Amino acid sequence: xxxxPLGLALLCVLLTAASARRTDLHIVVVVNVANPLTTIxxxxxxxxxxxxxxxxxxxxxxxxVDQIDKSLARVAFxxxxxxxxxxxxxxxxxxxxxxxxxxxxPDRVTDADVLTYVRxxxxxxxxxxxxxxxxxxxxxxVVTWAARESNTVNSHS
Amino acid sequence: xxxxxxxxxxxxAVLAALAALSPHAQTQTLTDRLVIHGYLTQxxxxxxxxxxxxxxxxxxxxxxxxxxxxxxxxxxxxxxVVQIANRRLGESPVNDHTPELQLDWAFxxxxxxxxxxxxxxxxxxxxxxxxxxxxxxxxxxxxRVPFGFYQEGGFTSETLNGLVLTRKLNPGxxxxxxxxxxxxxFDYLQAASTTATDSTAAAYVIAPARARNLLGAQFWLQTxxxxxxxxxxxxxxxxxxxxxxxxxxxxxxxxxxxxxxxxFDRLVARAEIRRISFGSGGALFRTYxxxxxxxxxxxxxxxxxxxxxxxxxxTPNGPFKLPYNRxxxxxxxxxxxxxxxxxxxxxxxxxxxxxxxxxxxxxxxESQYLIASVSVAx
Numbered sequence: 077x078x079x080x081p082l083g084l085a086l087l088c089v090l091l092t093a094a095s096a097r098r099t100d101l102h103i104v105v106v107v108n109v110a111n112p113l114t115t116i117x118x119x120x121x122x123x124x125x126x127x128x129x130x131x132x133x134x135x136x137x138x139x140x141v142d143q144i145d146k147s148l149a150r151v152a153f154x155x156x157x158x159x160x161x162x163x164x165x166x167x168x169x170x171x172x173x174x175x176x177x178x179x180x181x182p183d184r185v186t187d188a189d190v191l192t193y194v195r196x197x198x199x200x201x202x203x204x205x206x207x208x209x210x211x212x213x214x215x216x217x218v219v220t221w222a223a224r225e226s227n228t229v230n231s232h233s
Numbered sequence: 234x235x236x237x238x239x240x241x242x243x244x245x246a247v248l249a250a251l252a253a254l255s256p257h258a259q260t261q262t263l264t265d266r267l268v269i270h271g272y273l274t275q276x277x278x279x280x281x282x283x284x285x286x287x288x289x290x291x292x293x294x295x296x297x298x299x300x301x302x303x304x305x306x307x308x309x310x311x312x313x314v315v316q317i318a319n320r321r322l323g324e325s326p327v328n329d330h331t332p333e334l335q336l337d338w339a340f341x342x343x344x345x346x347x348x349x350x351x352x353x354x355x356x357x358x359x360x361x362x363x364x365x366x367x368x369x370x371x372x373x374x375x376x377r378v379p380f381g382f383y384q385e386g387g388f389t390s391e392t393l394n395g396l397v398l399t400r401k402l403n404p405g406x407x408x409x410x411x412x413x414x415x416x417x418x419f420d421y422l423q424a425a426s427t428t429a430t431d432s433t434a435a436a437y438v439i440a441p442a443r444a445r446n447l448l449g450a451q452f453w454l455q456t457x458x459x460x461x462x463x464x465x466x467x468x469x470x471x472x473x474x475x476x477x478x479x480x481x482x483x484x485x486x487x488x489x490x491x492x493x494x495x496x497f498d499r500l501v502a503r504a505e506i507r508r509i510s511f512g513s514g515g516a517l518f519r520t521y522x523x524x525x526x527x528x529x530x531x532x533x534x535x536x537x538x539x540x541x542x543x544x545x546x547x548t549p550n551g552p553f554k555l556p557y558n559r560x561x562x563x564x565x566x567x568x569x570x571x572x573x574x575x576x577x578x579x580x581x582x583x584x585x586x587x588x589x590x591x592x593x594x595x596x597x598x599e600s601q602y603l604i605a606s607v608s609v610a611x
Contacts, residue, residue, distance in 0.1 A: 129347050130309045137309040147587065159459075161498075161573045163531060166571055170372055170610060175365035176338060176357060181303060193252045 100207040103152045104216050106191065110198040123142045124201060126168075127178040132199065139171045140181040141193045141202040149187065149205045157203075157219070253275065259495040266306050268448040274370030276606035277414040278323060285600045287323030296604070297321045302339060320368065325588055326439045327386035327523055332431040338392060338432060339371075341527075348401040356397050358390065359413040359451045360466060361505055362494045362498030367391060372609025373573045374501065374526050374536035375564045380586070381520035381542035384503050387439065390419040393447060409455040418445045424580040425476050426590040435590035442474040447486070452516075472511070484513040501526035501536065517545035532569075538562040540583070546593070555593055574608045 105121065107113050113208070125140050143150040145162050156163045169180040175194055184190045187204035194200040195213035201213045210216065272508065279292035287296065300318040307313065316338040322328055357365040360458030363378040368391070370376070377385055395417015402410040423442045429435040449468025456462060468488040490507040506521040519542070526536035540560040546553045565577030582600045585591045 123347075129346065160446075163571075164498075168498075170369065171366055172268050174272065174369040174372065174610070176302070176304070176314075176316070176342070179270070200322070212278070227237070 079209075102193040103149050103203045103209075104206050104208065105155070105201065105203050106194050106214050106216055106218055107201045107212060108194055108198045109213055111201075111215075112216050115219050115220050117173050117222070118157055120223070121201075121219060125158060125181060127181070136199045139193075139197045141190055141200055142181045142183040143187075143190060143203070144183045144185055147185070149203060151206070153203050170210075208215075236387075245318050256318050257397040262455045266360070268304050268306075268399075270304075270611060271299070271301045272369050272371065272608065272610040273297070274376065274608040276369070276376050276604050278376075278602060278604040280600055280602035282600035282602070283589045283598060284324060285582065285602060286377075286589070287321075287327065288602050288604075289324045292423075293323040295321045296323050299369070302338075302367065312342045312344075313340075314342060317341050318368070322386050325386055326437065327424075329420055330439055330441065337556070340498070340521045346422045348361055348404050349400065350399045351376050352397040353395075355392050355394050356538070358393050358415060358419075359397060360468070360503040361507075362393060362464070362492050362503060369610060369611045370576075371568075371572060373608075374524065374534055374576075375538065375562060376576060376604045379505070379522040379524065379540045380509050380560060381537060381540045381558060382522055387422040387424040390421050390444070393417040393419045395447065402520065407457040408486075410452060411455070412450065412452045414448075415452045416448050418443065418447055418470075420444075423476055423590070426592075428590075437588055437590050438476070438517030440476050442472055442476075444472055444486070446485075460496045462494050463524065464494070466490050466492075472528065475511075475523070477516075486511050499528040515547035517543075519543045519545075531565055534566045534568075536562075536564050536565075536566070542586070553593075554583065558582065560584075560586075572610045576604070576606045576608070578604050580604075 105116065113132075118128065118231070124138055125142065127140075129195070130138055143153070145166065150164055154160055154165055158165060160168070173179055184193060187208045190204055191211060191214050192203040194202045195211070239587070251382055261550070275294075276295065276296035277294050278296050279284075280288045280290060282290070284290070287293070298318070298320045300316050300317040303314070304319055307311045315336070318335055318337040319333060319530040320331065320335075322331075338355055338357060340352045343351045345351070359365060360559075361372065361382060364383060365372070366372050366377045367383055375389050377383075383389060391563060392515030393415060395415065397413060397415040399411065399413040401428050402412055419424060420441060420443050424437065427433070427436045427438055438579040447468060447470040449466065453462050453464040469485050470488070472486050486509060488507070489508045490505060492505045493503065495502040502522070503523065503524040507519070509518040510516070511518070520540075522538060522540040524536060524538045526534050528534050538561070540562070541557075542558040544555045544557040548556060560582040562578055562580045564576055566574055566576045578598075581603050582602070583597045585597060586591060587598050
């Protein structure tokens, strides 16, 4: 078996690239104005986006909307709310999907797309970068934190 | 050598093209209710020994697992899941018993609140770390899950016909326990070597069998250390149509396993152990493996694996203990894009796990094999 040269050649091809990270970004969690929600614990918010909680207290279906993996808001949300990296979450969802379980929330490319989705769906919940113009039909909710956690999600109230 | 260089060049070109073309892994939403996912792993494999795991001496590209998964969500609490698959195992005689396209899964899932799920139909068996995702290449460090523990082609099933009930027993706890019970039946293939007689040559034969009255359970303990979980499981079944009945005897087959699964930022560490006792005949199957992987960078995972299987076969002179198979592997998995992974792995095996007539009382057979593969999922 003459495998060593082939292995070395492929390893040389494979050794490339690194990823950049930003840690100074903050997000705002948003829901439809018809939703009576004003605050939400971080852990519950995380479970909603992991599809572990599927309905609001009134029985209405929760419609979480994510942002694409490359978006800065997604990176900040994963880090601050879900306490995982985007790549770890990607692996989590691949395992969930391909064992026949629930799919991840739909994702949108921009903050404006997320706001449009939340505006159009009374059961929706999403997040956008801090400073985004929320516009009509959408409101921010305050994320509450357990005492042991540090708050890195900014919320408009 | 030139053949391998040409092969590596083509392989790299295909990966580069896939990485350029493929979008991020996203849900392909046709409506709000129907999602479609799929995966493909295409491999090339070659060995320097007798055929093993469908791999011939002159290599094969007929090494593939692909599936399309449809999930229709009727309500927040009801879903219907169908998966169709194509799997090729090189030149293994198992292929003669496997349709080109098969209905892999077909089950209804009912959610009771946020912590209880019931599946009815043809559903994946919750067994070990990887049985439910055993063919999804972008999730695996090697082409296949560890062979001793999970098997492939014969003596295994990804699914059962029956029901699977899953429940989080203490939701909200840092020590979350999730339990699954399952019941039903499944068909599987078995393989055996026949000995030569005056009129027939020794042969490697494949034959169907059925596991009935299957009843099992598995529990996972999620530890407060993110990424670390521990699992145990057990199952009992009655096997019908067994061609090695003279050594397995009658009565139930009992299957017990344990798992440790650590998936951290850069380190992946897994170990599983399994023991199957066949009927009353005293035949035992024991297997265990360890897997240690390290992400040298976010995209490149290097993994080493040691996989061992032992058999105890009853004979008139008492139990005959056989070191059935040892497989040591090293592999590199490179993530070209979130949904495109290329892998190269080398295995050094010795034992009797070849697809040819073997004499268990003779010396073990040495095999080295190499698998290059690319996996795509969407």
